[in-house]
Amino acid sequence: MYGEKVKDVTTHPALKVCVDTMALDYECAELPQFKDLANVYDPELKQEISRYYYIPRNGEDLVKATELIIATSTYADGYIPLAKDIGADAINAIQIFANITGNKEYIDRVHNFRQYLMKEDVAIVSAVTDAKGDRLMRPSDPKQVHPDFYPRVVEKNAKGIVVRGAKMHITGSAYSNEIFVIPGRAMTEADKDYAVAFAVPCNAKGLKQICRPIKSGIGSMEFPVDRPWRMHTDQLIIFDDVFVPWERVFMCGEWKQAFLIAHNFSLLHRRTGCAYRIPMSELFVGMAFAIAEYNGVTEVPHIREKLTEAAMYLQTLKSLIRASCLDFVMHGGMPVPNPVTTNIAKYHFADKYHSLVKLIQDISGGSLITKPTYLDWQNPETHGFMDKYVSGMAGTAAEARLRMFDLIRRQLASEYEVMVLHGEGSLMAQRMMILAEAREELKRCKKIADDMAGIK
Ligand SMILES: Cc1cc2nc3c(=O)[nH]c(=O)nc-3n(C[C@H](O)[C@H](O)[C@H](O)COP(=O)(O)OP(=O)(O)OC[C@H]3O[C@@H](n4cnc5c(N)ncnc54)[C@H](O)[C@@H]3O)c2cc1C
Known part of the structure; x- marks a missing residue:
């Protein structure tokens, strides 16, 4: 080694x-x-x-x-x-x-x-x-x-x-x-x-x-x-x-x-x-909910959607793995997990994992990789600024957000991933602008559909 x-x-x-x-x-x-x-x-x-x-x-x-x-x-x-x-x-x-x-x-x-x-x-x-x-x-x-x-x-x-x-x-x-x-x-x-x-x-x-x-x-x-x-x-x-x-x-x-x-x-x-992945996924879902709360965005519609996705990811995994055991088949006199369900469970976990990570990185924001370090937190000259400017929603101390950013970055984020996702604005920022700018085009297309449906 x-x-x-x-x-x-x-x-x-x-x-x-x-x-x-x-x-x-x-x-x-x-x-x-x-x-x-x-x-x-x-x-x-x-x-x-x-x-x-x-x-x-x-x-x-x-x-x-x-x-x-x-x-x-x-x-x-x-x-x-x-x-x-x-x-x-x-x-x-x-x-x-x-x-x-x-x-x-x-x-x-x-x-x-x-x-x-x-x-x-x-x-x-x-x-x-x-x-x-x-x-x-x-x-x-x-x-x-x-x-x-x-x-x-x-x-x-x-x-x-x-x-x-x-x-x-x-x-x-x-x-x-x-x-x-x-x-x-x-x-x-x-x-x-x-x-x-x-x-x-x-x-x-x-x-x-x-x-x-x-x-x-x-x-x-x-x-x-x-x-x-x-x-x-x-x-x-x-x-x-x-x-x-x-x-x-x-x-x-x-x-x-x-x-x-x-x-x-x-x-x-x-x-x-899949059993290992349940506690792992609980931690990931917990990170998503925690950082949404510390950033003050839990009730924003697109964040609610993402938290729902995270909850579904975890519950689907739990349900599939339990079902695979209860719906076992006998091979050579021994029960083995249901061949289809256990493969779906593993596939679900692995295939949707990157979407879950992306969703957590998205909710977190660019501070995941750009925030000042613990060394700056300890320095009396910079501590006060961090305490004042890095806190999130009322009642969330800057330290809580900084700790959560550290955990998420350590577990789930590379510099490139977060840079690509949040540099030049978050995904939702582009979607909002696309919708606003495309209104005229949407109206024009609606007219085509209305005409085809015979709506005057
Ligand atoms: C962290 C970690 C821990 C692990 N722990 C263990 C362990 O404890 N014990 C253990 O036995 N294994 C362990 N594994 C191995 C794991 O099961 C393999 O990584 C996995 O089966 C894929 O095999 P591979 O890495 O050799 O990839 P490859 O077989 O090289 O596959 C790479 C790509 O090529 C494709 N491919 C490969 N062969 C073919 C083919 N003939 N036809 C068409 N497509 C093909 C694959 O679908 C895949 O897309 C571990 C792996 C990891 C990452």
Whole structure:
């Protein structure tokens, strides 16, 4: 990370932030208000286990797991702890594959591995996305520049398999305990060696991880906020001939069924992803309403429209994700979120996200990027001017507006976006002028329509 080999992820300045973020899943599970949601009694082990590793039986179980993700992400200030939820999606997808094929060996291995997760309560993330190389070519295509864009089995022996290849963008794998590695696509017979699913400890021999930088915390020019910084980083994982013992191998060569794992993981994981986005979206909607209020424009018609849009965005997401759980389908004896509804939910979130951001930037105004900094606020020579001129509607202190601008800019706005939106006047300023200037043209067009309708 940052060009250097990391000695200890728990003390590294950036990775420690990520470790502390992941630890929130454990912290939450012990809090009185979350205990019942986060833990389930397992009659086989005769002990409380994490709900994440509990096998869902019906739609209510899917809803409860979703509520747990929402609760922990809310606790993490809208961020995602991520210790077990993505791993749970992978083990459930693997179990569906094992159940459908009826392979006793695989069924036993998944069962044993799940018991290990339940008993030890370890953190596990999922590596699904491959490095891929040329996107239009299959893993085994001889025209790929090399054969290792997707993890593949290069050796099998009595004890296990040896894997070579890479996965990309894998969140949390540098500081989790374990990683599930599963196929990210359907395979053909020629891709047989790439149809592989297994679990490895994050410090397995031969496994190398390259981390992207984490987004920095609140800088000296912004108003300080007394809340811990939450962040994750994503890894390029290289399997440099990693040995995996058979008891940790859950698919090896069943190319026809590779899509079963990839497909069911997607259905489960899109639900999980939408659950994270609910607390995140609540924060965004809150920012829109807060800055509208501080600017004194909540009752302006076009702002009311925008706040309605924001409320609809959030409620649509909540309703769709709940519906996807209650309207589940059974795959391999396990309930999975409704395939159509869960995809609509994810699509809704992602597709409308930029409109929501634009709307918040629009309501905020150009001060998002042009306002003086916290350093000027602290300077006695400039403080008074800021206090007087930056306040908004009566009763809103300048500090509240400045703090909200900092939050929105940090979370949602780039200089270019705000400059393009507000430089030369806000969007509504152009619309008002267009309407005023186009009145004569509108009257002329109305006459055409009136004539056509026979109105004298
Ligand atoms: C912050 C973040 C965290 C992530 N965390 C994880 C994680 O924890 N685990 C994990 O497994 N993955 C993770 N991902 C990966 C994520 O699932 C992928 O980014 C996503 O699936 C897209 O793949 P890609 O980035 O390789 O893009 P590409 O596949 O390169 O896609 C780029 C564009 O090309 C198009 N395209 C690609 N291939 C084709 C094709 N064959 N035909 C037609 N169009 C095509 C796509 O539709 C898209 O428009 C994460 C990603 C991000 C951004």
